Amino acid sequence: GEDVEQSLFLSVREGDSSVINCTYTDSSSTYLYWYKQEPGAGLQLLTYIFSNMDMKQDQRLTVLLNKKDKHLSLRIADTQTGDSAIYFCAESINSGYALNFGKGTSLLVTP
């Protein structure tokens, strides 16, 4: 499928906020997702947002959706060293079964 675009790398200091950005491809995508992958592990679903929403908050995580620009972001408040991981943005594909993933953003949190 077409590419879901993410920046490859982000470095933040512990305690700061992190913002990971994503541009998706399919304007008809109904759901958009954020997954976290720690080294040597599978993907963990963090949160998802329905396309008729523009914001969703879940504890330290805030998802913003700009449907007009097909832009999705994940903000992590008070970033901790345990948040260091690769974060994947994904969109639901028109067929409704598969997800189209970005290449992932590697987040490094430094003390």
Next chain:
Amino acid sequence: NAGVTQTPKFRVLKTGQSMTLLCAQDMNHEYMYWYRQDPGMGLRLIHYSVGEGTTAKGEVPDGYNVSRLKKQNFLLGLESAAPSQTSVYFCASSHLRESNEQYFGPGTRLTVT
């Protein structure tokens, strides 16, 4: 409740050998998927299943076969392994619902020499 499990965790094959990767889920999910993850790339869908006894091709199905004989299991087979199939393989499952949140297993790291 183990979620999604995969066996084996690691495997090394020689070119031309065959093997089967097993995925099991205990969440009574209808849908199951096999993805591969290569360095610097996102996940690409190999095959998926929308129910027991059904399978369908994904984005990169060539060289792989799958079977879903039981609802809880989804098998991925490589009949004649090639070095290009060196990858990390992830299984996922989801409920039959619009939001389609997929839950992933821990992965199988396969090296083909």
